Amino acid sequence: MAHARATEAGFEADMRETLRRSPWLLLSAGLHAAAILVLMQFDFRRTVEPTPLGIVVTLQDEALELLEPPVVVPPPPVTPEVQEVVADEPVIVEETVVPLPASDASSELSALDDSPFTGRGDNGCLGTGGGAGRPGGGPYGQRVPGRGGSTATQCSVALGLEWLRRHQDPRGHWDADGFHSRCGETLCDGKGHAMNDVGCTGLSLLAFLGAGHTSRSGAHRGVVRDGLRWLQSVQDPDDGCIGSKSGQHFLYGHALATLALVEGYHLSREPLLRRPAQDALHFISRSRNPYKAWRYAYPPDGDNDVSVSGWMLFALFAGREAQLVVDDAAIKDGMAYLEEMTDPTSGRTGYHEKGSFSAREPEAMERWPADRAEAMTAVAALLRIFHDPTAQSPALAGATRLLAAKPPRWDAAGGGVDYYYWYYGSYAMFQQGGREWDAWSRAMEPTVVSHQRREGCETGAWDPQFDPWGANGGRVYATAINTLCLEVYYRYTRLLGSR
Ligand SMILES: [Zn+2]
Numbered sequence: 001m002a003h004a005r006a007t008e009a010g011f012e013a014d015m016r017e018t019l020r021r022s023p024w025l026l027l028s029a030g031l032h033a034a035a036i037l038v039l040m041q042f043d044f045r046r047t048v049e050p051t052p053l054g055i056v057v058t059l060q061d062e063a064l065e066l067l068e069p070p071v072v073v074p075p076p077p078v079t080p081e082v083q084e085v086v087a088d089e090p091v092i093v094e095e096t097v098v099p100l101p102a103s104d105a106s107s108e109l110s111a112l113d114d115s116p117f118t119g120r121g122d123n124g125c126l127g128t129g130g131g132a133g134r135p136g137g138g139p140y141g142q143r144v145p146g147r148g149g150s151t152a153t154q155c156s157v158a159l160g161l162e163w164l165r166r167h168q169d170p171r172g173h174w175d176a177d178g179f180h181s182r183c184g185e186t187l188c189d190g191k192g193h194a195m196n197d198v199g200c201t202g203l204s205l206l207a208f209l210g211a212g213h214t215s216r217s218g219a220h221r222g223v224v225r226d227g228l229r230w231l232q233s234v235q236d237p238d239d240g241c242i243g244s245k246s247g248q249h250f251l252y253g254h255a256l257a258t259l260a261l262v263e264g265y266h267l268s269r270e271p272l273l274r275r276p277a278q279d280a281l282h283f284i285s286r287s288r289n290p291y292k293a294w295r296y297a298y299p300p301d302g303d304n305d306v307s308v309s310g311w312m313l314f315a316l317f318a319g320r321e322a323q324l325v326v327d328d329a330a331i332k333d334g335m336a337y338l339e340e341m342t343d344p345t346s347g348r349t350g351y352h353e354k355g356s357f358s359a360r361e362p363e364a365m366e367r368w369p370a371d372r373a374e375a376m377t378a379v380a381a382l383l384r385i386f387h388d389p390t391a392q393s394p395a396l397a398g399a400t401r402l403l404a405a406k407p408p409r410w411d412a413a414g415g416g417v418d419y420y421y422w423y424y425g426s427y428a429m430f431q432q433g434g435r436e437w438d439a440w441s442r443a444m445e446p447t448v449v450s451h452q453r454r455e456g457c458e459t460g461a462w463d464p465q466f467d468p469w470g471a472n473g474g475r476v477y478a479t480a481i482n483t484l485c486l487e488v489y490y491r492y493t494r495l496l497g498s499r
Contacts, residue, residue: 138386150445152449165223166182166184168227172227173234178191179475184456188475190474192473192474196477198231198250200473204227205231207484209224214268232261239286240281242258255312258280259314262319265324266321281325288330292333292337293306306351307379312330314383317383335387338380340354342354342355342377342395347395351376357371358370378424381428384396385428400429403440407439408440418468419481420481426488427488433494452482461475
């Protein structure tokens with residue numbers, strides 16, 4: 001009996017203890033269940049967000065490329081706050097040093113190789129968003145396709161890059177007059193001049209770099225790697241000039257190729273690109289007229305023009321941002337030359353005479369009246385902003401008024417199509433922001449996007465024959481510069497801020 005009472009008392013004590021604990025046990029179980037429910041709200045398989053058109057923006061590096069299926073990752077111990085940061089702010093991953101070998105682009109992009117190009121081109125818009133660029137205090141901010149612009153401009157950029165990829169020579173360059181050897185069943189027309197391979201290759205590479213593809217990251221990294229390797233292969237080991245010094249426009253080619261090499265180095269920090277980029281910048285100093293700017297001759301012969309000088313100055317600004325050695329006197333004197341060519345009353349910058357209209361080849365003067373564009377004014381405006389974003393000059397205000405009065409418009413019969421002007425004008429007006437930029441972009445977007453080819457092998461390209469420089473650069477030039485034009489929303493940081 002005593003034993004039974006003791007057992008009963010012990011049981012009661014156990015029950016009291018259990019009951020005393022049970023709220024905590026219940027609370028603990030409840031908390032675990034709630035945690036599991038919260039975790040189930042997040043899809044840990046992906047850290048990228050598809051846009052409405054299916055264009056996927058790559059936020060980290062090539063491991064997240066759109067062509068690969070989402071990788072299933074075990075749920076990491078993250079909080080919802082961390083998840084939001086990943087969605088909004090691309091994480092820059094420290095990359096390991098790799099040599100710059102020839103790529104096997106075909107294996108990387110087999111899915112794109114097989115993509116059917118229908119008449120509407122929709123299937124070609126598979127999304128080729130590149131990896132994020134590197135942060136910087138100057139104009140080279142994060143390059144994240146998807147910020148700004150529209151699904152239409154994003155699709156257009158993807159298709160433009162895809163056309164350039166398909167027409168890249170196996171040796172890495174873009175052949176201004178022989179690119180059609182890469183065509184499929186139908187041949188693309190629009191040959192450029194044989195002497196412009198270096199310039200066309202530089203411009204094409206800039207289009208890939210502008211969308212975030214570097215030699216190390218992005219779906220098109222193989223394309224970029226091969227292109228940059230080719231530029232290095234044609235660089236003079238003694239003076240740094242890229243390509244042969246023949247023809248009238250080789251300094252144009254050198255400037256564009258230098259800009260591509262410097263951006264390629266800056267955005268990838270690829271050590272093997274440093275020396276060629278630096279050597280190319282040195283040649284820019286060597287080819288400059290003392291106390292002035294640049295034109296066609298090497299050694300320089302005293303001639304200057306704003307067009308060549310503009311590309312040279314952009315290459316120098318890029319070199320400064322990349323922390324390469326840059327000739328500060330060249331920037332100072334080059335900017336002074338721009339002011340010398342600018343009419344202080346109108347704000348118009350001339351080609352090589354103060355306040356005159358845009359340049360034209362003699363044979364193009366009649367078909368493309370020079371007064372339809374303000375290309376040199378746009379070049380000078382953008383350079384002024386890059387040079388000193390805080391300066392408020394009457395010349396810049398005048399330039400903005402001139403550009404605003406001539407927005408992009410498809411006036412082929414009247415000679416108003418000018419891709420070079422639209423490119424520089426878009427970048428200059430984007431920097432202005434506000435109503436000026438809104439009006440310009442409302443004109444530019446539909447004009448450029450709707451004239452991109454959407455049939456056959458030409459899908460993704462723009463026609464060169466409507467443009468005053470089309471005979472020089474051909475379809476490669478037309479496609480590269482229009483693709484760059486549509487990258488305006490994210491290629492450079494807005495330095496002036498939105499007003
Ligand atoms: Zn083709």
